[in-house]
Amino acid sequence: MILAIETSAEPASVSILQENGTFLTRVFPNNNNVNVPLADEIKSLLEASPAPISQILVGSGPGSYSGARVGLATAEAIAIVHSCPVATIPSFYGLDTPTEKVLIGDARRGAYFLQDHSMHTPKVYTKDEFSEVITATDPSSQFCSFEPTEKLPLPAHLIVQIVSASAEQLIRYWSSLTHSAQNQLNQQPNEVVYLRPPHITKAKSPF
16 A cells, blocks of 8 residues: 655645555645644544555655655654655656646745756756746746746746645656656655755854
8 A cells, every 4th residue: 555645735635545546535734733634634544444554655845845844754654663665756746747747936035946847856046047947948838836926037928827736646656657766766865855955144243
């Protein structure tokens, strides 16, 4: 049985792929206390389908950095109990038909990110670079974002769909991979997407 956790997105979700090939999924608000409903929803899933867990997947973002960290910590704790591997997967692949989409968003402090199916992680750009990349991108691409785009430097005519990643779709993506690709993901260090390092204000000189 495969368990997937997506807590970088709004709403958050958890899903299991049962041995009979059917999904059980729970969707819930992703707020500042996501760890509380997350534990309850996973407990509910495991009570409904008590088979052993053979694999855990975690959406690594971009999105809520703290939410993704909670999801990963929860997954690693469950993995210890079930003696199973954990793999982090970019939340981009938690979208429906990710190969047709271009994900864009605000990386904060004057930077912006873009990710498509050719990238394993988002690429961060300055404002001018981002505008150039958007202009050069295939106009037939389906632009999407995890959050409102009012603050993004986008052409007025560009249509951007607001979307959300899902745990169930992470499992579908995983199932589409070869065993070799799955093993490679299981062997990589588990970490969440970290778009930019935090801004640290230098301490004032005491003199």
